[in-house]
Amino acid sequence: MNEFEENKTGKSAFIYLPVEKIKNHPDNPRDGLGDLTELADSIRENGVMQNLTVVPDGENYLAVIGNRRLAAARLAGIETVPCVIREDMDYKTQIMTMLTENMQRKDLTLYAQAEQIQMAIDLGEDVKSICRKTGLSETTIGKRQKLAKLEREGFKKAVENGATLMDLEKTAKIEDKKERKKILDAFGTNDFKWMMESELNRQASEKVMAEIINYIKKTETMIGEEDTEGKIFVDNIIGLNGKETVEERIEESKRHGKGPFYYLICHDEERMTTWVKVFGEPDDGQEEKKNRKKREDEEREAHRRKLSELATTAAKLRKDFIVKTPEYDCKHGMDKIMAGLAKGLDTMQSYYLGLYDLKPEKMQNVFDQWMPDQKGWTGAVDIYPCRSALIVVWIVMEDRAGSRGLESAFIDNKGNHKENKEMMELYDWMESLGYEPAEEERSLIDGSCELYKEKEDYEKQRKIFR
Numbered sequence: 001m002n003e004f005e006e007n008k009t010g011k012s013a014f015i016y017l018p019v020e021k022i023k024n025h026p027d028n029p030r031d032g033l034g035d036l037t038e039l040a041d042s043i044r045e046n047g048v049m050q051n052l053t054v055v056p057d058g059e060n061y062l063a064v065i066g067n068r069r070l071a072a073a074r075l076a077g078i079e080t081v082p083c084v085i086r087e088d089m090d091y092k093t094q095i096m097t098m099l100t101e102n103m104q105r106k107d108l109t110l111y112a113q114a115e116q117i118q119m120a121i122d123l124g125e126d127v128k129s130i131c132r133k134t135g136l137s138e139t140t141i142g143k144r145q146k147l148a149k150l151e152r153e154g155f156k157k158a159v160e161n162g163a164t165l166m167d168l169e170k171t172a173k174i175e176d177k178k179e180r181k182k183i184l185d186a187f188g189t190n191d192f193k194w195m196m197e198s199e200l201n202r203q204a205s206e207k208v209m210a211e212i213i214n215y216i217k218k219t220e221t222m223i224g225e226e227d228t229e230g231k232i233f234v235d236n237i238i239g240l241n242g243k244e245t246v247e248e249r250i251e252e253s254k255r256h257g258k259g260p261f262y263y264l265i266c267h268d269e270e271r272m273t274t275w276v277k278v279f280g281e282p283d284d285g286q287e288e289k290k291n292r293k294k295r296e297d298e299e300r301e302a303h304r305r306k307l308s309e310l311a312t313t314a315a316k317l318r319k320d321f322i323v324k325t326p327e328y329d330c331k332h333g334m335d336k337i338m339a340g341l342a343k344g345l346d347t348m349q350s351y352y353l354g355l356y357d358l359k360p361e362k363m364q365n366v367f368d369q370w371m372p373d374q375k376g377w378t379g380a381v382d383i384y385p386c387r388s389a390l391i392v393v394w395i396v397m398e399d400r401a402g403s404r405g406l407e408s409a410f411i412d413n414k415g416n417h418k419e420n421k422e423m424m425e426l427y428d429w430m431e432s433l434g435y436e437p438a439e440e441e442r443s444l445i446d447g448s449c450e451l452y453k454e455k456e457d458y459e460k461q462r463k464i465f466r
Helices: 037-046 067-076 091-102 110-122 127-134 138-148 152-160 165-172 177-185 192-219 246-254 285-324 327-331 334-344 348-357 360-370 376-383 385-400 403-409 421-432 439-446 450-465
Strands: 007-009 012-018 022-024 052-057 060-065 080-086 232-237 262-268 273-280
Touching (some): 022 052, 060 067, 060 080, 110 152, 192 246, 232 285, 334 385, 385 421
Antiparallel strands (some): 007 012
16 A cells, blocks of 8 residues: 555545654644544554645644644554644634534643634634534633633633632632732632632722712712812712612712712722712801711721622622532531531520521521522421531521621621620631631731721821811
């Protein structure tokens, strides 16, 4: 048999080519060839059972399909391999062919899949075409496109360290590139989820504030810091409570002072926060005193809101840890789970609170929300008995710590830290189950958070200037 004359028809030709004349494609998007030992042993014994697809490259050829088989054949000492020569395959078709083949692999990482989908789009392929060639849904393609904007090295490292798809999709929602990189670099540390949730909360607040500022610029009178002299502070517009519109919030602020009204945009670069100060025309001395009191109250409330945002992040991270703890870990940690139950029911008050929240109708609502695929409370108990027990005990422990109001557990209504022995015990219990709070989260609980110190400094200065 003449190895170069086996079969040759049209623009495609099936022949045996010397391995030394075939190169691995330099632009193959595959991220590594993996361990070739087993494949090389098979080829050594049985030969190459599937053709390679190659394209001419001067006097040699480039492998488009079969780069791994080619490398394994070299390792096995095979001299020739069966190939189909494609003379009509342009560069874009070569890349898309390799991409399509790679995306069928079961061992393809999220990083590689996202990178390759983006590469296909950069080559001019539309989403529907990629869906048709890969079998992936449009939703999946869209999500992988968002992942592709993550910083290359940080993304790859996070995947190698075990980052979940949910973690990466959340991180991809962060618009600030520097913050996104910091968060990716923090993956695998106790601070990762804290940093991610905090930045997402800050980002959401900034979008609301942008909406407020845009409205004010169109409808109200903007002033600079130098124009506030002689005007009376009326209100701080920090954000929306989720129920009111921008217009309603502006109109509400006007009820506290005398018009006409003026608006000053303020920034805190260190805290990366933005808000709007509202000023009105001066009135008599009594009105000035009332406005000063209002200003102090608003500044105190703004401070408390900052703490509340951190507390909300902490509460969400606690809940996520409990709800996502797998059945296997719960089963092997039942002694610790029951220790939490014993601690949670150690007073009549917490016993009452626990029983109130453990009523069947309330538990049904909880499990409908957290485990919707298990047909509620009874279904979850049947399928995940230990995991369900963990959720129940956690609810009792949270109630005992008084944390259902989020910040009420360790922040009073003036923004001061308050001791909460039960909350500290809740964290001790969760840490025994594997929970690892971030440093800022821990400082919020034990009172060492910098925001508490800022509050104390502010109160001291206010007394001095009175």
